[in-house]
Amino acid sequence: MIPKILRLFAAFALCLSSSIAEEEKPLKVLIITGGCCHDYKFQSAAMVDGIGQLTKAEFTVVNEGGKRTMGKIALYDDPEWAKPYDCVIHNECFASTTDADYIRKITSAHKGGAPAVVVHCAMHTYRDAKIDDWREFLGVSSLRHDHQSNYPVKVEAADHAVMKDFPANWTTPKDELYIIEKIWPKTTVLATSKSEEDGKEYPVIWTNDYHGTRVAGTTYGHTNEAFEDPVFIKILANAVTWAAGK
Ligand SMILES: [Zn+2]
DSSP states (O other), rough: OOOOHHOOOOOOOOEEEEHHHHHOOOOOEEEEEEEEESOHHHHHHHHHHHHHSSSSSEEEHHHHHSSSSSSGGGGGGSSSTTOOOOEEEEEEEEOOOOOOHHHHHHHHHTTOOOOEEEEEEGGGTTOOSOOOOHHHHEEEEEEEEEEEEEEEEEETTTTTTGGGOOSSSEOOOSSSEEEEEEOOOOEEEEEHHHHHEEEEEEEEEHHHHEEEEEEEEOOOOSSSSHHHHHHHHHHHHHHHHTTTTT
16 A cells, blocks of 8 residues: 555656646747748748747748749648648748639638748738638738838737737837738737838737637748847747747
């Protein structure tokens, strides 16, 4: 007969070891990138390195589809493409791809529960498409951007996990401000910047509830300088951790 105190101790030790194992399990993060206008090789490496220093994570980078505004990524042909991952970072740029069936291969995986972080040109990806599925997934609709500048960022929701440790006064490295035409109903705006062209404030960091799936986004991330900025990388790391629900 094992004394009760020993049984209690064994139960406690088991509980402790399983919670440590749980804590130490790295997040599986998929970075999908490619297309027009940006240095995706550099940006992907900077995310792997920078986010990896802040969050325990294993990264898979899929850089496909060429360097033009029209392209497709073969990964999406597998209906289970998002299944192995805790979070998908979309940093691709295919404004001219309009194939509705193809777009829905992506959004259906997210509708099915795959959390996402959407960065910069993801917001102009499938811009020419007639269907709104991708834009509903993003949580914002954008068709164009303001000129490159150093944009001050105003925090709108300081208490949100994505904004953790965000400085009160941060100005972006040289970047593009995306003009947001529509904020979708399930979107929560976390930070804004003011356009130097029309004087209006536009969301630059937000979250979206996409049919119960967590999505976090930022329209910044045009230049390599952005990906070298510790504040920008911290936003992405916070976004990944929040979206993955950890
Ligand atoms: Zn850009």
